[in-house]
Amino acid sequence: SQQGEEDPQALSIQEGENATMNCSYKTSINNLQWYRQNSGRGLVHLILIRSNEREKHSGRLRVTLDTSKKSSSLLITASRAADTASYFCATDETSGSRLTFGEGTQLTVNP
């Protein structure tokens, strides 16, 4: 069963704009990870944030985590056409266990 729910389901923006995607989950978590997927094939790991962290940065990516609201957001700044992909959040309840994915946000960045 899917734990996470991404919001919005689809997002279309212009190159250079920022993109924000949200994820909500239901149970307590150990970690939350964000992945990108192009064309329905392998997932590329973007960033991992632990349950005791509130914010994390990696290049143009910024992830926040609010465990009291059971939600996370992924911000991509200065988007590029190459950022066009599906983005998924995934949680694990204990260290190293299964990941539970949301249904993803389809991001389209128009040149």
Added chain:
Amino acid sequence: GAGVSQTPSNKVTEKGKYVELRCDPISGHTALYWYRQSLGQGPEFLIYFQGTGAADDSGLPNDRFFAVRPEGSVSTLKIQRTERGDSAVYLCASSLTSGGYQETQYFGPGTRLLVL
């Protein structure tokens, strides 16, 4: 370095046939995971190995699905008496350990299975 590899990339089979899907994890990764992804959905967990043993197989949908990892490296997902509903992309992932601070799961490109 080499990432997770999966073979075949695509598999077309007929209803009722048996298929095997292979996963080669990143060298040295002790934990290996199988997921299944249907069109427009996020991946769903099937089974997870720590070393040679299945640590959690609760995601396998029924007894037609089975997976092995006999030497703690390569894993094979086996599906018997395939059904059209088994059509999906089967994803494999590996991680350095199943605990501590190395839990990032690295995914392979997937095997797209089509059951006619």
